[in-house]
Amino acid sequence: MAEEKEKQLGITEKKDGDFSEWYTQVILRAELADYAPVRGFMVIRPRGYEIWESIQGYFNNVIFSLGVKNAYFPLLIPESFFKKEAEHAEGFAPELAWVEKKEGEEKVAIRPTSETIMYDSYSKWIRSWRDLPLRINQWCNVLRWEVKQTKPFLRTREFLWQEGHCVYETEEECWKETLLFLEEYRKLVEEQLAIAVVTGKKTAAERFAGAKETTTLEALMPDGKALQMGTSHNLGQNFAKAFEIDFLGKDGGEKLAWQNSWGFSTRLIGAIVMVHGDDKGMVIPPRVAKNKVVVVPILFEKTKKKVLKFANEINSKLKEFNSFLDDRDGYSAGWKFNEWELKGVPIRIEAGPKDMEKKQCVIVRRDTGKKRFVKVSAVKKEVFAELEKMQKDLLGNSKKFLKGNIVEVRDWNGFKKAINDKKMVYAYFCEGPACEESIKDETIVTSRCIPLNQKIPAGKCVKCGKESKEKAYFAKAY
Amino acid sequence: MAEEKEKQLGITEKKDGDFSEWYTQVILRAELADYAPVRGFMVIRPRGYEIWESIQGYFNNVIFSLGVKNAYFPLLIPESFFKKEAEHAEGFAPELAWVEKKEGEEKVAIRPTSETIMYDSYSKWIRSWRDLPLRINQWCNVLRWEVKQTKPFLRTREFLWQEGHCVYETEEECWKETLLFLEEYRKLVEEQLAIAVVTGKKTAAERFAGAKETTTLEALMPDGKALQMGTSHNLGQNFAKAFEIDFLGKDGGEKLAWQNSWGFSTRLIGAIVMVHGDDKGMVIPPRVAKNKVVVVPILFEKTKKKVLKFANEINSKLKEFNSFLDDRDGYSAGWKFNEWELKGVPIRIEAGPKDMEKKQCVIVRRDTGKKRFVKVSAVKKEVFAELEKMQKDLLGNSKKFLKGNIVEVRDWNGFKKAINDKKMVYAYFCEGPACEESIKDETIVTSRCIPLNQKIPAGKCVKCGKESKEKAYFAKAY
Numbered sequence: 001m002a003e004e005k006e007k008q009l010g011i012t013e014k015k016d017g018d019f020s021e022w023y024t025q026v027i028l029r030a031e032l033a034d035y036a037p038v039r040g041f042m043v044i045r046p047r048g049y050e051i052w053e054s055i056q057g058y059f060n061n062v063i064f065s066l067g068v069k070n071a072y073f074p075l076l077i078p079e080s081f082f083k084k085e086a087e088h089a090e091g092f093a094p095e096l097a098w099v100e101k102k103e104g105e106e107k108v109a110i111r112p113t114s115e116t117i118m119y120d121s122y123s124k125w126i127r128s129w130r131d132l133p134l135r136i137n138q139w140c141n142v143l144r145w146e147v148k149q150t151k152p153f154l155r156t157r158e159f160l161w162q163e164g165h166c167v168y169e170t171e172e173e174c175w176k177e178t179l180l181f182l183e184e185y186r187k188l189v190e191e192q193l194a195i196a197v198v199t200g201k202k203t204a205a206e207r208f209a210g211a212k213e214t215t216t217l218e219a220l221m222p223d224g225k226a227l228q229m230g231t232s233h234n235l236g237q238n239f240a241k242a243f244e245i246d247f248l249g250k251d252g253g254e255k256l257a258w259q260n261s262w263g264f265s266t267r268l269i270g271a272i273v274m275v276h277g278d279d280k281g282m283v284i285p286p287r288v289a290k291n292k293v294v295v296v297p298i299l300f301e302k303t304k305k306k307v308l309k310f311a312n313e314i315n316s317k318l319k320e321f322n323s324f325l326d327d328r329d330g331y332s333a334g335w336k337f338n339e340w341e342l343k344g345v346p347i348r349i350e351a352g353p354k355d356m357e358k359k360q361c362v363i364v365r366r367d368t369g370k371k372r373f374v375k376v377s378a379v380k381k382e383v384f385a386e387l388e389k390m391q392k393d394l395l396g397n398s399k400k401f402l403k404g405n406i407v408e409v410r411d412w413n414g415f416k417k418a419i420n421d422k423k424m425v426y427a428y429f430c431e432g433p434a435c436e437e438s439i440k441d442e443t444i445v446t447s448r449c450i451p452l453n454q455k456i457p458a459g460k461c462v463k464c465g466k467e468s469k470e471k472a473y474f475a476k477a478y
Numbered sequence: 479m480a481e482e483k484e485k486q487l488g489i490t491e492k493k494d495g496d497f498s499e500w501y502t503q504v505i506l507r508a509e510l511a512d513y514a515p516v517r518g519f520m521v522i523r524p525r526g527y528e529i530w531e532s533i534q535g536y537f538n539n540v541i542f543s544l545g546v547k548n549a550y551f552p553l554l555i556p557e558s559f560f561k562k563e564a565e566h567a568e569g570f571a572p573e574l575a576w577v578e579k580k581e582g583e584e585k586v587a588i589r590p591t592s593e594t595i596m597y598d599s600y601s602k603w604i605r606s607w608r609d610l611p612l613r614i615n616q617w618c619n620v621l622r623w624e625v626k627q628t629k630p631f632l633r634t635r636e637f638l639w640q641e642g643h644c645v646y647e648t649e650e651e652c653w654k655e656t657l658l659f660l661e662e663y664r665k666l667v668e669e670q671l672a673i674a675v676v677t678g679k680k681t682a683a684e685r686f687a688g689a690k691e692t693t694t695l696e697a698l699m700p701d702g703k704a705l706q707m708g709t710s711h712n713l714g715q716n717f718a719k720a721f722e723i724d725f726l727g728k729d730g731g732e733k734l735a736w737q738n739s740w741g742f743s744t745r746l747i748g749a750i751v752m753v754h755g756d757d758k759g760m761v762i763p764p765r766v767a768k769n770k771v772v773v774v775p776i777l778f779e780k781t782k783k784k785v786l787k788f789a790n791e792i793n794s795k796l797k798e799f800n801s802f803l804d805d806r807d808g809y810s811a812g813w814k815f816n817e818w819e820l821k822g823v824p825i826r827i828e829a830g831p832k833d834m835e836k837k838q839c840v841i842v843r844r845d846t847g848k849k850r851f852v853k854v855s856a857v858k859k860e861v862f863a864e865l866e867k868m869q870k871d872l873l874g875n876s877k878k879f880l881k882g883n884i885v886e887v888r889d890w891n892g893f894k895k896a897i898n899d900k901k902m903v904y905a906y907f908c909e910g911p912a913c914e915e916s917i918k919d920e921t922i923v924t925s926r927c928i929p930l931n932q933k934i935p936a937g938k939c940v941k942c943g944k945e946s947k948e949k950a951y952f953a954k955a956y
Contacts, residue, residue, distance in 0.1 A: 034599060036552045038586055043599050046547035046614065053548065069524035070531065074514045075588075075619055075636050081515070098578040099588070099666075102623065108516055110553075110577070110588070121512060121521050121753070130808075134523065141553055141619065145580065156554050330608075 011281050019223045024152070026273050030282040030343050033152040035271075040150040040157035045265065047343060048153075050290040051161065051269050056139060058192055058287075059162065062086045062184050068135040068164060073117050075141075076108040081116035084242040088115065091209020095144040110143040115210065115235075115261060118165050119243040126257065128248040129169055133177075137164040147356040149237040153270030154227070154478050161265035167245060167257045171236075174258035176212075179452075181262040182215045185230040193268060194285040194394035195219050195275050196402040197229055198473055200449030203429075205436050208261075212236030218448040218473065220402050221274045224422025226475035229271060230264035275398055276367070278464060279433035282344030283366050285394050293323035293383060294345045296336045297353030310356045314349060317380050321347075321387065341366060345384060348389055365390055406473070415462050419443055419476065429472035439463050439474070448473040487814060489759050502630070504751050508760040508821050511630040511747075518635035520627040521746065524823060526631075528768040529747050530638065534617060535854075536670055536765075537640065540662050546613040546642060551595050553619075554586040559594035562720040566593065569687020573622040588621040593688065593713075593739060596643050604735065606726040607647055615642040631748030632705070632956050637943040639743035645723060645735045649714075652736035653691075656712040657930075659740040660693045663708040663878045671746060671874035673697050673753050673879040676902075676951055678927030683914050686739075690714030696926040696951065698880050699752045702900025704926045704953035707749060708742035719730055753876055754845070760822030761844050763872050764865040771801035771861060772823045774814045776830030788834045792827060795858050799825075799865065803921040819844060824868055825861060843868055884951070893940050897921055897954070908939035908949035917941050917952070926951040 011029060013022040027033050032048035035041075044052065060070070076099060082089045096109040111117065119138070126134060140376060143158045150156050164181060168174040182199060189195050202214040211233035218226045240246070249255040276283040285293050288419045295318070297311035308327060317323040326336050333350070340348055350362040355373075363372045367390055374382040407418040408426045418425045429435070429447065440446055450472045461468045489507060491500040499858055505511050505829045510526035510859055513519075520568035522530065538548070556576060560567045574587040589595065596614070604612060621636045628634050642659060642888040646652040660677060667673050681693040696704045718735045719722070727733040754761040764770050773796070786805060793803040802925045804814050811828070828840040833851075841850045841860060852860040885896040896903045907913070907925065918924055939946045 034602070037595065037598055038552060038554050039583060041552040041554065043552065044550040046549050049549045050547075052550075069528075071524045071527045072522040072530075072619075072638060074516060074519040074521065075621065076516050078515050078520065079643050097580075100576040100578055102575075105517060117515065120515055124512070141550075143553065160550060 003341075010342065011279060012278050015222065015277065018150075021275060023270075026277050026281055027068075027152045027270075032282065035152070038157075039148055042078070042152045042156050044160070048269055051272065051284065051288050052266055054288040054290060055129055055188070055268060056162075058223070058299055059184075059188060062188070063135075063164065065179070066135070066184075068137050068166075070138060071136050071139055072140065072271065073114050073121070075111055077114075077117045079109065081108040081120065082109070083305065084116060085210045085239055087238075088210030094142075095146065095349045097143050097145050103382075111140075112142055112144045113263075113357040114138065114140070114142075114163055115239055116243070119239050119245060119259075122165075122167055123243045123245045126167060126247050132167055132169050132247065132257070133173065134167040135164070136166070137162055137282050150204075151270075153267055153273070156322065159265045159267065161263050163261060163263040165261045166258070166363070167240075169247075169249070169255070169258070171258050174236075175234055176259055178213070178215060178232050178260040178262070181260070182217065182230075185217055185232065185262070185264060188264075189217060189219070189229050189268070190395060192285070192287045194287075194391055194398060195229070195271055196399040198402070198449060200451040200473070202231075202449060203431050203433075203436055203447045203472070205433055206447060207400065208233045210235065210238050212238060215452075216449050218475075219271055219275065219398075219426050220405055220475065221271070222401075223274075224405070224419075224424070224476065226269050226424060226473075226477045227267070227274070228448075228477065229268060230262070234261035235259040235261060257334050263405070276394055277344075278367075280338075281342035283394075284344040284346060286391045289344070289346050290322055290347055291324050291386055292321040292355075292468055293318050293347045293349060294340045295323060295325045295349045295351065296333055296340070297325070297327060298333050298350060298355075300353060303353040303356070307351065307353055309374055311351045314351055314361055314376060314379055316384055317376075318349075320380075321383060323349075333414065347386060349379070349383075363430055367394060382419050409462060410460070412463055415474070416443060419445055423475075424448070425462075425474040426471055427462035427474065428459035428468040429470065429474075430464055430466040430468045431472070432461075432464065435461060435464045435466075444476055445474050446477050448475050448477065488820065489757060491759050493700065493755065498629075500625055501748075501752060501755075504755050504759050505748075506631045510751065510760065515628070516635075518624055520630045520634050520636075522638070526747055529762065529766050530744055532766040532768060533666070533670065534640075537662075537666060537699030540666070541613075541615055541642065543615070544658070544662075545611070546615050546644075548616060549614045550616055550618065551592050551599070553589055555589050555595045557585040557587065557594075557626070559598060560587070562594060563688045563717055565716075565721065570622075573624065575621050575623050589618075590622045591618055591741075592618070592620075592641055593717055594721070597717050597723060597737075600643075600645055601721045603725045604645060604723055604725050607728050607733075610645055610647045610725065611651065612641070613646070615640055616743070619632065628750075630828075631745055631751070635702075637743045637745065639741050639782065640913070641739060641741040643737070643739045645718075645737050647725075647733070647736070648725070649736050653712055656691070656693060656710050656738040656740070656793065660695065660708075663695055663710065663740070663742060666742075666744070667695060667697070667707050668873060670763070670765045671750055672765075672869055672876060673707070674873065674877040676880070676927060678929040679924045679949070680709075680927060681909055681914055681950070683911055684925060686711045687746040688713065689718050690716060694927050694929075696953075697749055697753065697876075698883055698902050698953065699749070699956070700879070701752075702883070702897075702954065704902060704925075704951075704955045705745070705752070706955065707748050708740070708744060710740035711735040711738055713739060727898060734737055735879040755822075758816075759820035761872075762822040762824060764824045764869045766801055766824070766928075768826050769802050769823055770799040770865055771796050771825045771827060772818045773801060773803045773827045773829065774811055774818070775803070776806060776811050776828060776833075778831060781831040781834070785829065785831055785834055789829045790827055790837055792854060792857055795854075796827075796861055798858075799861060801827075805838065807947055825864060827857070827861075845872060856946070887940060888938070890941055893917075893952070897923055897952075901953075903940075903952040904949055905940035905952065906946040907938035907948065907952075908942055908944040908946045909948070909950070910939075910942065910944070913939060913942045913944075922954055923952050924955050926953050926955065
């Protein structure tokens with residue numbers, strides 16, 4: 001029976017085979033998420049949710065140190081609010097889920113994002129420059145009734161996210177912090193999730209509905225598609241006008257406020273799967289793994305009791321890594337190896353009777369599969385070093401992949417060839433909406449971002465040939 | 479201008495005056511919550527949400543140590559699911575908010591609780607006794623379209639909560655853990671929130687829709703009304719039958735699972751306000767206060783710089799209490815005292831030029847207003863001791879109040895008099911639905927709970943006089 005289970009348990013598709021099928025298998029079999037009874041929804045299972053909790057814990061510390069406070073605003077938004085900022089309303093209208101109207105009450109929709117409901121409160125709370133800056137974040141669920149094909153974590157009708165919403169006295173401060181939050185996102189994604197990204201601003205076509213400027217970070221997945229990892233929007237005064245967020249300035253005059261908003265979602269978990277997962281299943285980067293170590297005893301009838309005790313001792317030395325001992329009966333050590341590899345635990349420790357005699361154990365890294373004997377007396381130090389090294393190597397691999405798959409092109413033929421080769425393109429771009437539209441029409445490719453502060457000579461737009469000041473990244477996108 | 483602000487800032491109603499008005503003023507002016515644009519909803523502001531985060535942090539540790547894992551299930555529940563467990567469906571039907579039906583998709587409602595959607599997944603996940611016990615919790619928003627008068631934290635259409643849902647092999651294990659979670663709730667409420675409670679089981683009339691047995695903890699508010707602080711339900715096999723949660727038993731036979739569910743909500747924040755708040759505003763029990771200490775420097779022109787430095791030094795000694803320095807310009811020390819009293823910070827430290835000379839400062843407790851001079855060298859130790867004492871005193875006061883306001887009565891006249899005197903009643907009760915109905919009709923009073931394991935001789939039901947084995951608590955309720 002164990003044999004039979006083993007077959008069902010593992011991933012049967014290769015990562016470089018049918019990538020989409022491989023992804024779905026990892027999600028389901030590593031028990032990160034499951035399909036829900038309503039189409040386009042998902043259940044985030046404990047092993048997936050643990051990663052979200054790690055990200056929350058890290059990011060709360062970051063934003064608290066920047067003066068951001070968490071709060072919670074209502075799920076339901078009145079119809080009239082959506083009409084206040086015209087672009088915003090138009091952008092979200094097709095994806096809204098309306099609640100059946102209750103008699104005598106205004107029609108309401110489930111939030112697709114919370115700008116409008118939050119700014120209604122902000123306009124009441126903000127009276128004077130003394131109330132600024134106001135920095136509030138919320139962790140919540142949002143709903144966008146997608147008609148496109150959905151996929152767990154990557155595109156679902158409901159997802160979890162954080163949305164930060166700040167208000168400032170001046171435009172300078174607002175823009176400065178828009179970029180500060182983008183930089184914190186980059187640090188989160190690169191240093192915690194071990195995923196390399198490019199950053200920059202969006203073109204008008206890709207901008208958030210109602211924003212003056214959207215900044216973004218984009219990662220490249222193994223199938224050559226870009227994944228947007230988070231966005232930080234400079235809203236300018238668009239919403240401040242619509243929601244009358246004004247304040248008494250230091251000079252005694254009435255001023256209109258400046259705002260930004262910034263968010264990332266549970267989509268990040270999908271990115272981790274795609275970037276780090278392999279043919280054996282999930283690989284969780286050490287810093288976002290709740291249980292960083294599993295200790296598996298190698299048991300034989302004769303020495304079982306002693307070896308269990310020995311494995312327990314090792315486990316107790318590794319508590320700061322949230323290690324756990326897999327002492328389940330009725331499963332072979334091999335079965336356990338496979339299970340924890342599938343589920344992505346960063347480090348496995350094997351401890352058998354011979355190891356016990358030699359006061360040693362085996363450390364196995366999930367990403368490389370490399371085994372190393374270490375003395376039990378040094379196990380804590382060795383595990384710490386191995387986790388650090390794994391974290392660094394995962395990011396190193398991701399950086400190498402990203403660098404190796406960005407192709408700089410000069411003309412439209414080069415562009416099309418690179419996209420065919422599943423590359424991300426870097427090229428001069430005029431930023432004209434018509435030009436962007438025609439790129440999209442011909443190739444399904446969208447501009448991903450335009451790096452900030454480019455100090456380059458002008459060049460010819462890759463599509464229309466018009467003189468252009470900046471280069472942009474292009475790719476097919478999730 | 480500061481003077482004028484001061485007037486608006488404070489609470490203008492007394493706690494023993496119009497209690498409901500006092501409560502609302504504390505909620506709004508201590509900035510714990512605000513009204514939302516949709517009727518019956520609220521915005522949980524950062525100072526309220528911080529308390530929720532403290533509760534979450536504490537309780538996550540508790541449940542993790544008991545083997546519970548967090549997860550996240552969908553917001554929207556298919557219509558067909560509500561029909562599977564008849565009592566459950568009937569109980570929640572009037573309060574559901576339905577989403578406007580999308581073409582080609584099943585009608586869905588926003589979750590009022592998640593039994594049905596979770597158990598649909600459970601029936602897929604659970605195959606054998608090896609998969610049990612399964613213990614999953616989620617922190618989420620739920621929606622119940624209340625028609626009664628709503629009140630921030632106490633009764634709102636949307637609220638935040640945790641809902642734990644466990645599955646067991648045996649009835650014994652299920653009941654044992656139903657009581658274990660109830661006991662953890664008692665510890666949370668008494669030891670963290672410093673609120674005394676009585677515990678027990680609900681009568682059939684007050685039971686959760688679909689449960690076999692509901693256990694509860696009930697606190698008594700200063701206005702003589704009981705507040706349900708959390709419930710832990712033994713679901714028996716009702717949902718297991720409806721959702722076909724069966725498993726292969728150890729003996730090879732097909733078994734039906736046993737289940738419990740347990741939850742508490744942001745209502746707990748309302749309880750803290752009512753129990754501990756006073757005429758000056760909010761009082762946050764130390765263990766659930768994020769910022770346990772505020773340092774207010776007493777500034778005069780001449781010594782300003784030095785005293786600020788001195789206050790900063792004190793503040794830096796108190797980082798483990800998340801202390802903060804209020805060094806704002808343009809506000810008097812008195813204004814600051816009032817503000818942090820209103821907002822409920824447990825301990826205030828005052829530091830002026832004379833204190834600086836004597837290397838001392840003043841510790842002021844929020845609950846008693848008592849001041850004490852302490853040496854700066856001992857400030858950390860003294861603050862720690864004072865916080866512990868305050869926590870203990872708050873619970874002591876709450877226990878005293880509860881004990882002093884439970885009246886044991888023998889007959890219906892005694893019952894009515896006690897209720898008129900705003901007491902909680904303890905009396906023999908036959909548990910007959912008709913009897914309970916007539917008590918409610920005559921007095922708006924409901925049975926709150928029946929203590930478990932009563933070892934008392936039989937007595938006469940306080941209403942109908944029938945011989946009864948157990949006593950029950952009664953009160954008007956929120």
